[in-house]
Structures are given as structure tokens and as C-alpha cells.
Amino acid sequence: MKKTFWLIFFSCFCIEMSSAQFKLSAIFNDNMVLQQNTNVVIRGSGVPGKTVVVKPTWNQKNYTTTVEADSSWRIKIETPKASYRLYEIDFSSGERLKLSNVLIGEVWLCGGQSNMGMPMKGGYNQGVEGSLQAIISSKNPNLRYFGVKNRSSVKIENEVQGFWEIASPSTTGNFSATAYYFARLLQQTLDIPVAVVVCCWGGSAIEAWMSPEALSAFDYVKIPKTPKDNKVEMQTPTVLYNGMLHSIAGYGIKGAIWYQGESNRHVYKQYPALFEAMHKDWERLWDIGEFPIYFAQIAPFAYENMDKAPASALMREAQLKIAQSQPNTGMAVLLDAGDELCIHPPKKQQAGERLAYLALGKTYGMDYLDYQSPVYDSMKTEGERLMLTFKNAPLGVTFFQNSRTGFEIAGEDKVFYPAVVKFNAHFDKFITLTSKDVPHPVAARYAWRNYVSATLFGANGFPVSSFRTDDWDDR
Numbered sequence: 001m002k003k004t005f006w007l008i009f010f011s012c013f014c015i016e017m018s019s020a021q022f023k024l025s026a027i028f029n030d031n032m033v034l035q036q037n038t039n040v041v042i043r044g045s046g047v048p049g050k051t052v053v054v055k056p057t058w059n060q061k062n063y064t065t066t067v068e069a070d071s072s073w074r075i076k077i078e079t080p081k082a083s084y085r086l087y088e089i090d091f092s093s094g095e096r097l098k099l100s101n102v103l104i105g106e107v108w109l110c111g112g113q114s115n116m117g118m119p120m121k122g123g124y125n126q127g128v129e130g131s132l133q134a135i136i137s138s139k140n141p142n143l144r145y146f147g148v149k150n151r152s153s154v155k156i157e158n159e160v161q162g163f164w165e166i167a168s169p170s171t172t173g174n175f176s177a178t179a180y181y182f183a184r185l186l187q188q189t190l191d192i193p194v195a196v197v198v199c200c201w202g203g204s205a206i207e208a209w210m211s212p213e214a215l216s217a218f219d220y221v222k223i224p225k226t227p228k229d230n231k232v233e234m235q236t237p238t239v240l241y242n243g244m245l246h247s248i249a250g251y252g253i254k255g256a257i258w259y260q261g262e263s264n265r266h267v268y269k270q271y272p273a274l275f276e277a278m279h280k281d282w283e284r285l286w287d288i289g290e291f292p293i294y295f296a297q298i299a300p301f302a303y304e305n306m307d308k309a310p311a312s313a314l315m316r317e318a319q320l321k322i323a324q325s326q327p328n329t330g331m332a333v334l335l336d337a338g339d340e341l342c343i344h345p346p347k348k349q350q351a352g353e354r355l356a357y358l359a360l361g362k363t364y365g366m367d368y369l370d371y372q373s374p375v376y377d378s379m380k381t382e383g384e385r386l387m388l389t390f391k392n393a394p395l396g397v398t399f400f401q402n403s404r405t406g407f408e409i410a411g412e413d414k415v416f417y418p419a420v421v422k423f424n425a426h427f428d429k430f431i432t433l434t435s436k437d438v439p440h441p442v443a444a445r446y447a448w449r450n451y452v453s454a455t456l457f458g459a460n461g462f463p464v465s466s467f468r469t470d471d472w473d474d475r
Helices: 002-019 131-136 177-190 239-248 262-267 271-286 311-325 348-362
Strands: 033-035 039-045 051-056 063-066 072-078 083-092 096-112 140-148 162-167 194-200 255-259 293-296 329-332 375-382 385-391 407-410 416-418 420-423 430-434 443-446
Touching (some): 262 311, 271 293, 271 311, 293 311, 311 329, 329 348
Parallel strands (some): 096 194
Antiparallel strands (some): 039 072, 083 096, 140 162, 375 385, 385 430
């Protein structure tokens, strides 16, 4: 009798322990938003060999898969068109799970370093302009946020740490400000649910967000092999790819936004190639085809060594080259949104909304909007004058009420002097630059400093990026 009792007890205990192993990855939880009109991946863990059945209420279909030998499972389910209708998803594999308050809409990945991570409520001795008004009026059940907890690892981590939140006065203060303003404008404009998955770490380098395979082309990069090699936990190559990004890979997204670059100023020449490799790396990892990455140009700040070649301007130029040459990219210019003494400028609404304008224009078909900053196009010499033309400027460029400063020109001696700026009679086509100190100019620069305040804008109010017509990196 006693033996029978213990056999029954042991059997029940084993069944309970086995069923307890069935779970979802943390990113699949109540309040989540799934990408519309696609096949999204849902994954978790369970008892090897067990069948997993997934049944969403939007189509009442049963989707089935089998738990792998390593206890993992994944399945693709079809999602409908976005709407404000709330759904549930039932899961069963020995035990039952249910997700509630699920929306279908648009999902964007948000990555980078501290300027992406800066919360709406601000940080110590640093604030976000206009944040209190934005937070107090942020109640919106159709704007949702998932924040990935920081984790640095030299090995692949498959489980994410984080949770879903709904925008409200009690939650929005902790949201990434750039991501929130981006999502808010998309949600208001598209009139559908929008979610952001924020995966960033202050001070991180781009190499930290890339796989060993993606970094193999860069011979100066050393891949860590043991925890002792992870000397700077947010900058060591691959460690944030392993510890954070990989754990959310495959979660259905429309695209990504990126605010990073300050930590890579010293490798500005390699940065465009690094960014391209990262973009391809992420597309491989997500396995959903090509998707865009729109990024913020780093804002002006008074970096050290102000008397030498300005690393910030060189980095802004490198980012501009990415936007001009790499497909499925776009750049939000922030030359008017810097802070001379703080690397975390408070104007996060400009960053988030300009990224949203790029998405609306390039991804959501609203290309009839004047949604981009004007860009320097060409230079022509005419005697003592240099003439500059701009593209992405259907109504030309303007200084608004700013003084016409920030331009310099140089001759063959490579010595730059402030330039006098005049609009041509056909002002929407080009501007002219002259200087009494440069009778035969050959090169021009604009806002070529670590810290500057923009003076030149498009008619849409977006600043022109700093630029140069030369390639004299030592000047």
C-alpha cells in the first residue's frame, strides 16, 4: 500500500514538473502588439517531444509544432490587418496558457546607446524638453512599449528580460523619449496600434550589437571568448548581440530606428561599413526579408580636442554617407538639437518625430511629404565665388531668422576663412560664398565643428547637415 502511494505521488510530481516547463519567451506576453499582415514567430520552451497548439482568436485556427530536443519550440502564425480590436491567444502543451489584451499593429525595434535610452522623465541633472506635458497627456492603450533589460554576455542568451507596458501618465516617464515620440507620431498618423521594442545601452559601441560573423571583415576587431575578455560590458564586440538582441530576434517588426555613434567617433572611417554589416546581420537574424533602419545623426556637443580635426563633424559626415549610399536607410539631422555641455541633448521630440517622418515618407507611402532635411549636392567655382546647390529642397533653403553664419571657404593653401553668404537670384537652386581673404576658393565647409548651432534649414524647418566639399581630414 505504501509503495503504491509513493508511486502515485512520484508520478503526479513528475507530471507537474514536466508541465511546469511549458512557457513562452517573455516578450510574448499580455499587452503585446504583433506585426500586422505577416507570419509572426512565437517561441518558448517545453517538454521535448510534446505537441504545442496555438490558437489565436482572430482566426480561430490551430497552429501546431513539436518541442525540440533542446526544450525549445517556435511556430509561425498568420496575423490580420491592424485594428483596435483586442485579441487573445490560447496555448496548450500538457497545460494551458492564455495571452490577453493583444493588439495587431505596427512594431519597430529601437536600438543604440544613451540618447536612445534617455527616458521621458529625464536623468540625473539632465532633462527632456517638454516631457511633463507629454507624460501627463500620454494615456493611450494603442501605444505600447517593451524594454529589454541590459545584459552583456560572451555567449548567446536565448531568453529576454523585459515586459510590456501601455502608455499612460504612470508608465510613460520610463519609456525611451526618442522611441516614445517616434511611436506617438506614427500611432496618431496611421491611426492603428503601434509598439516599440527598445534594445539599447548607454555608451555602447556598434560592434557590441553585431555577431562574430558580421565582424569577421573588420580585422581590428577582437571577438571575446571568455567573460574575462568582456572588459567594457557595453562596448566589447558581440556582447550585446549575444546578451540582448539575440533574445528578441524574430519578433515581428516593420523596421528599426537607431540612435548611436558617439562611442564610435574614433572609427568614423569604418563606421559606414560597420553599419552596413550590422544592417545585413540583423536582417539575417530576423529572417523576415529586408527592412529599413532609420537613424539619428549624432547631435553637436563640445567634445574634447576642440582645436583639432572635429571628430563629431567627421562622424556626422560618415552617417550622412550611409544615408546617401545604403538602401533602406534614412537619417534624421539633429544639427539644431545639440547641447554644448551635455552629450544628452534635451530635444528628444525632434529626434523621435524626425525619425517618424522618415518612416512615414519611406515606409508608409507618404512620400508626397517634404519629410527630409536638404542635403548638399554640388559645388561650382566662378571666379572668387563658390556656388553650392542642395537636393531634397523643393522650396529651397533658408536661414529663417538666423544670421548667415557657419560657412567657411579655403583656397589651395587649405586655410579656411568665414564666408559671406548670398542667395542667388534663383535662391531655391543655390547659394554663393565669398571671402576677401580667399580670392580663389576651392573648398567649402558648413558647421564643421564639434559643437555648432544650425543656421541653414529647408523650408520644412529641418536643418541641413554639416558638410564639406574637401577631404582634408587633418584640418
